[in-house]
Amino acid sequence: MPLRPAGPAASGPAAGRGAPGASLRAALALGLLLGFYLLALALLVAVAALDVVLARGTFTVVTVEGWLGSLAVAWCVLRVVALGRRREEGREGPPGLSLTPREQPELWEHVRRLAERVGTRPPAEIRIVPGAVAMVREDARWLGLVPGERRLFLGVALLLGLPGAELDAVLGHELGHYAHHDTRLGHVVAALRGRLAHTVGALRERAAREEAEERAEFAAKTARRRAEGRPPPLRRGGTRGPDHYLALVFTAYAKLCLRLTEAVSRRQEYAADLVAARIAGPATTAAALRRVPALEAADELYLNQYALMGWDAGLLPPEGQFYGGFALLLVDDTRREQLAALAREPLPEEPGEDRSPYASHPPTADRIRALESLPDDGRTLTLVRRPATALLRAPDRLLAGLEQATLSTEALSKHRVPWAELPWQARRDIAARETEPLLAAMAELTGAPAAPGVIALGHLLDLLDRGLLDELAARLPRSERAARSSGRAAREFARTAFRSALRQLALGAALETGLCRWELCWAGPPVRRTAPAWFTEDLPAALDRAVAEPAVTAPLRTLLLRGGAHGPLDGTGPAPHTLA
């Protein structure tokens, strides 16, 4: 008994094989796809016909020009068809870690059971990929008429972040794309959409490149003429190549196709949602629909702000934690509340006219409304949340393997440090790099090498006391503006550069002595600097005094001494105990 959604989705997304007009629309899609080739063929025929007409007339230079022109157009058209063929890597899908049934028997068994319940062939490959995505792909041949190998792509963020029941809903949805035989031709639609989008995109890109080249050439010509003292060339309206006009033709065709196939494509989604609802219950499916975008946002935030925190310093979180650390973010109470709030947020309502014809999915709000209109099957939202990771055997090994499969060699060569040390190690590295020129200047002046830290700061302040500020500052690299200045202004620029380097050194020393700490904070912002209020307040003034003329270094020394640093800063005691 096919489930029929009521409400706004009732007229369009009738599911099941019995829906009238379904095959008709699928056939339309097939026709449109053929039309893509027909359009190209028609263009070629038209060009050829023109050539024949030209050949009939008297043979002149114009005839030859015409033939050459038509050859160019034909070449472009053929290239467009060739462009339509997507590269093989696109068919391969995103890179990830393929799981064998031996490695993950529970997950495979689960997917197989789900496929059975959906009533479709299980995938031949399960691949874990980065991000919060889930999709199924079939390498169908011959315009999607001959079935091929099925692959399931599962985002690691979903495995880590979705409760088991909601993961079932997601898997059910994806498998549901194959559940109905009448969606078989849906591949044609997908193929058509993919091909047209790719063709139009490629044509536009080429046209834009051509135009940019022409503009660059014009600019070069103008510059040449100006150099020769002649007036600039007359600017003509940019002549556009055949790619531009072909793009216009194919864009128009693409728009037509997308409008015509929109319903087919969207109905597939509704139908897949119904399958998911049958597997996991409508409430759970709706919850999953809401949770996935929230997880996507959280995953992006996690990668940018946490996993890549130490990138510039050449540091990454421990092995298996590059993707796996997302779980740590998800267990944080503040983040959990943020995620829940994000998932509760009212979904954007798209008025009918503004709907993008290019979107393959209906608005999530409509999908959820359709799910909510289903009869309650008695299954309520399970409050006991069994995480999806329970399906995995040795998740740590899996996460480590995923890193090996997806990270670049550059990323893999980074140094791995524990989470707790990542912020301050990264910070220390950046500070060290920023103070490098200053230390080099010191070494140049004193003849002794200097390493960043309290000792170097002590030596530096001694140099300032000896009135060597200008000598030191003059050795620092100069900005473009500073390089253009002279006299006292140049000295002031150097002093500004010196002050910011000194500030870095002082902060580094404060970090070393434990006066300041950089801590990882899952609740955000990712790095929290903890320093006594008096330190933060007094530091700018102390720095100003240190770079003034004459230099007064006592305030800066006192400030850092107060934090417990001894020795070099007061010029007496032994070297301090360094934490680093």
Next chain:
Amino acid sequence: MNVLIDIAGVGVLAYAAVTIPRNIRKARAQKAEEKAKAPVTIDAAAYGLVPAARLDKRHAGPDPEADAVAAAALAGDWRRAAGYLANAGRDWDLRWYRLGILVNAAVEDDSWVKAWRTEYPGDPSAALVHADALVSLAGEVRGAQLAKHTTSEQFEGFHRLLAEALPACREAARMAPEDPCPWIAQITIALGLGWAHDDFRALWAEITARDPHHFGAHVSALQYWCAKWRGSHELMYAFAEQAAAAAPPGSPLPVLRLYALFEHACREAKGPVYDQPFVDPAIDATLDAVARIPAGHHRLPLVRHLLAKMLFERKRYAEAVEQFRAVGGYVGSVPWTYSGDPVKAFVHARTNTFVGWEKAGRPAPPPRAH
């Protein structure tokens, strides 16, 4: 097949019928545009003018004494600089003008100021030069670009130097209680640090208590009241009008109205700023003031440069010709220095003035009723 050829032929003809006239029109318009853009040139020497290549970009007018003093100071002779400043006496505006000459030298190199201050630690003039040089140096570090074209490094240096300059100015003011100059120097600090209107008015009261019609102070304060700094067009015009109206006879202050007008025009390059009804009377008042200012007055070049620009904008070519002839071969003054290429701006205005004057048949300037 013949039908096809006919259709194609008609198509080509129709295309030609549409495009050929259009292209002709386009070409004509372009030619006219280029002709309009083509630079007008005149033979400067034929009018007794200094040619563009020999214009002096650094000075507003001739002042050989100032040049000699600055050169001597940079060579280490601070005594001559001290004497130069002292000779201004209680003409506070002349003192401010001469201070500017010395400060320009001190921004380049301040070793002579240091020597002066070492020898006479209590000399208020030395303290004043030191303080105002810090203010000028801050401006030098910041550069004259708008905030969005100024780097954070420039701003950092600017603010640090202004923070250093303020106590220096206050110290100089304490050493010379009658002198308005240490207070006037603070106007630029007020600009840079964005003082509130009330704080600025308190500063202004200190200045006017010492010299109510100080020209340099008014020019500086006009900047504060500009829209680009802390004021608005209305506040700026009101300030200029009040100062010009209250100015004693023989004061160059009426030119402040033109200065304000020019600031307004810079802000609204496309607006009909020069067509406002008060512009011509303001120019006339300034011309009257110029007639009363003794020749060789240190403010006369600036007044004439602004007058020349305004007369040119108002197409009063005969009078503009007089001013351009009077300023001679000097370009280093407002309004030209506001342009990226002051010489170009000056030559453009001057050339078009003389061309316009020539076209009108070289009329004599209308007589001024005094």
